[in-house]
Amino acid sequence: MKTRPKVLFFDVNETLLDLKPLKKEVKYVLNGQDHLLSLWFTTLLQYSLVVSASGQYKSFGQIGAAALQMVAANNDITITEENARHIVVNALQDLPPHSEVKNALNTLKNEGFTLVALTNSNDESLKTKIKNAGLAQYFDDLLSIESVGKFKPFTEVYNWASNKMNVKPEDCMLIAAHGWDVAGALWADWRAAFISRPGQQQFPLAPETEINENDLQKVVDILVTYK
Template sequence: MLEKTRPKVLFFDVNETLLDLTEMKATVSTALHGRDDLLSLWFTTMLHYSLVTSASGHYEHFGHIGAAALQMVAANNGITISEKHARETIGKSLSALPAHPDVKPALAALKDAGYTLVSFTNSSNQGVKNQFEYAGLTDFFDERLSVEDVGKFKPFSDTYAWAARKMNATPEECMLIAAHGWDVAGALWAGWRAAFVSRPGQQPFLLAPQTELAEPDLKKIAEHLIAYK
């Protein structure tokens, strides 16, 4: 039977979970000469090399990795993008993303219900600050955590352990809410609880433990959590 007690802290992934990436994808597509078919490859290449960076004991801003991935995917498809253009494309697009329509009502309801809300992202500290200011999300959160401060990207278990310590919580007291199968898988394997937001095009990792909650939007996730004892 699933645990129905309240988590001490709710951690939220940011990109795609809270923020709508539609406008960013359009900007990246323009840089790739309208090749919408390359967007998924670009995003998975960015994630791949963030893991390569962490596994090798290094750290680089997520946006810079995204820019490098953009140049790599472009080059493999006969498109030339300079480092300056790639960084400007990713930097500007990541900082000007609106929240999904369900996000603010869900966060407000969870905050009113007494939950501690923490954002937990692979983006840099300045990056998420800019994102939240643009999207109007700053006041909903008790804390903003970026992997920049630990130097290792999610889904490394060390990174979830660091975030739990930052909030004076045990892993069992933490719940990650995210729209990425790799992220909720990492949290579960680190001993956390997890809720999966099945945004369009997102699927849980079938070899990972099942998440405690899985709903198509944050409002439904919030309704479940508010009913917890």
């Protein structure tokens, strides 16, 4: 029988919150081209790592807007910086939770788990999106990488989060729908559970997560059996 993690850390975007409204907005400004939508998100992740690796910090929303301008420009679409930020930042702050999320979090809360959000979004955006999604009552703390100045999956982020909650890395579990995120957590000596949302895969070169299910409720059903 596996032991319960002392703290469950949750990625927010796509793991808890449905990105469909954001994707709809981005797809519209990219002239409805689906392949550009996925390219935009990949570019966003790439340049968040570039910023962190260079010892710089810009908010996730700022990088998302810049990535949108880059992808648009490469496809002869003009988007101003102001419009790009308006689209990305506003949409990121008003995302609905996936259908099973509220019941799943409520179960964990009633079972006595400590729940913490850990996101690449800045502090203000994190608080706003959790409140707008109606999830604030489930969390014991909301942690933004803004305090570290580096994005996940840099090891410093996971180390900072475990120290912030006063627990050892091995007592932490990340629950996320991104292969790069659970890989970073595992390499930082955390435990991890992967939610295989559509289009998401684990990184084959990373250690395997101990839980791999296609929605949060199924992850919770396993966690509540831990002692």
